[in-house]
Amino acid sequence: MPSGRAMREQEMMATIDHFVYMDHAATTPVDPRVVDAMLPYFTEQYGNPSSVYRFASGARQALDESRKKVADILGCRPTEIIFTSCGTESDNLALRGVTLAQRERGKHIITTPIEHSAVGVTCEQLAKYLGYRVTYVEVDRQGLVDPDAVGRAITDETTLISIMYANNEVGTIEPIAEIGQIAREKGIPFHTDAVQAGGSLDLDVNRLQVDLLSLSGHKFYAPKGVGVLYVRQGTPLLPTQTGGGQERHLRGGTENVPYIVGLATALELAYQDVDTEQERLTDLRNRLILGVLGNVPGAQLTGHPHQRLPNNASFVFPGIEGESILLRLDLARVAASTGSACASGENGPSHVLTALGIEPTLARGSLRLTLGRHTTAEEVDYVVSVLATTVPELRAMSPL
Numbered sequence: 001m002p003s004g005r006a007m008r009e010q011e012m013m014a015t016i017d018h019f020v021y022m023d024h025a026a027t028t029p030v031d032p033r034v035v036d037a038m039l040p041y042f043t044e045q046y047g048n049p050s051s052v053y054r055f056a057s058g059a060r061q062a063l064d065e066s067r068k069k070v071a072d073i074l075g076c077r078p079t080e081i082i083f084t085s086c087g088t089e090s091d092n093l094a095l096r097g098v099t100l101a102q103r104e105r106g107k108h109i110i111t112t113p114i115e116h117s118a119v120g121v122t123c124e125q126l127a128k129y130l131g132y133r134v135t136y137v138e139v140d141r142q143g144l145v146d147p148d149a150v151g152r153a154i155t156d157e158t159t160l161i162s163i164m165y166a167n168n169e170v171g172t173i174e175p176i177a178e179i180g181q182i183a184r185e186k187g188i189p190f191h192t193d194a195v196q197a198g199g200s201l202d203l204d205v206n207r208l209q210v211d212l213l214s215l216s217g218h219k220f221y222a223p224k225g226v227g228v229l230y231v232r233q234g235t236p237l238l239p240t241q242t243g244g245g246q247e248r249h250l251r252g253g254t255e256n257v258p259y260i261v262g263l264a265t266a267l268e269l270a271y272q273d274v275d276t277e278q279e280r281l282t283d284l285r286n287r288l289i290l291g292v293l294g295n296v297p298g299a300q301l302t303g304h305p306h307q308r309l310p311n312n313a314s315f316v317f318p319g320i321e322g323e324s325i326l327l328r329l330d331l332a333r334v335a336a337s338t339g340s341a342c343a344s345g346e347n348g349p350s351h352v353l354t355a356l357g358i359e360p361t362l363a364r365g366s367l368r369l370t371l372g373r374h375t376t377a378e379e380v381d382y383v384v385s386v387l388a389t390t391v392p393e394l395r396a397m398s399p400l
């Protein structure tokens with residue numbers, strides 16, 4: 001990536017002939033191989049996996065095989081996998097299911113202030129309506145949780161620790177195995193929201209020392225609307241969606257066979273060449289970070305400089321609104337986000353950036369660029385060049 005004057009000359013010429021998608025943390029396209037794997041389960045093998053006749057055995061077998069594929073990647077037993085409708089449902093089931101199952105034992109939850117709202121709002125609700133006490137363990141300026149601080153927050157009343165694997169806005173990867181070790185020593189169930197980590201980071205639940213782990217298919221090239229909750233055998237869990245006896249009575253509802261097949265296929269594909277792909281993405285991400293920091297005046301990186309998701313580059317730009325950058329990027333045919341797509345209803349600056357100690361006015365100028373399987377160096381350079389022109393222009397016009 002050239003810098004300074006060369007960059008400014010180049011940016012005048014920067015064009016690209018296609019739409020540039022840099023919002024893979026929001027969602028990913030479905031891999032055509034995943035679609036192919038799913039198709040027969042809509043129109044041919046459409047039996048209900050719970051039915052006893054032979055016609056349904058194809059669907060039942062697909063469900064069993066998918067469960068085994070996911071379990072192999074997580075290093076667990078197939079019986080420890082619960083298929084859900086999304087990452088949000090997995091988080092909700094983990095939080096409500098584990099705390100309510102132990103309500104006689106205590107009513108204290110430990111989490112962080114940077115969780116996705118699927119965890120954050122669920123904790124708030126448990127506190128407001130059911131009298132739970134929630135401790136939010138602080139994170140540092142780079143978004144890291146200190147495992148010892150988690151240990152210090154544990155009381156006799158603690159019945160769940162929930163800390164995300166990787167943050168969806170700034171990409172910081174938390175020391176999950178160290179926290180897991182502490183939780184295990186104290187016998188407290190430990191949940192991690194691994195929705196952003198799925199498809200790129202190690203998901204082995206024994207190395208991570210977690211008891212519950214949430215995943216969402218649409219973050220790793222499976223469709224939206226299908227998720228996983230891993231629950232270690234022996235972990236107390238009250239089902240929150242009651243009905244039929246599906247998913248070992250832990251999550252009622254006819255299984256969404258085509259989507260489950262899609263999720264398992266996509267996860268398997270992602271881990272087939274995970275090292276090579278993550279190395280490629282890390283190089284592109286570093287090119288993007290260096291390009292932005294070197295060519296966009298005032299740009300600051302948010303999150304950890306290297307302990308971060310291989311595809312996440314997130315910034316703040318003083319003196320500008322993130323929303324106005326998004327509009328300009330959109331005009332330049334680039335899709336990006338200010339932070340979490342799901343928090344776009346949030347009023348004011350992001351709760352994640354505020355928890356990192358970034359002052360609210362600065363946090364308003366946030367931008368998250370997240371790369372994916374089809375991102376190229378040419379696209380990265382194009383986005384840098386667009387930002388290098390756009391940001392100073394917007395700053396000159398901004399009332400901030």
Ligand code: PLP
Binds near residue numbers: 088167216217
């Ligand atoms: N947790 C995290 C960290 C996320 O980033 C998201 C979605 O962006 C979710 C949970 C919710 O997942 P879903 O969209 O599948 O409900």
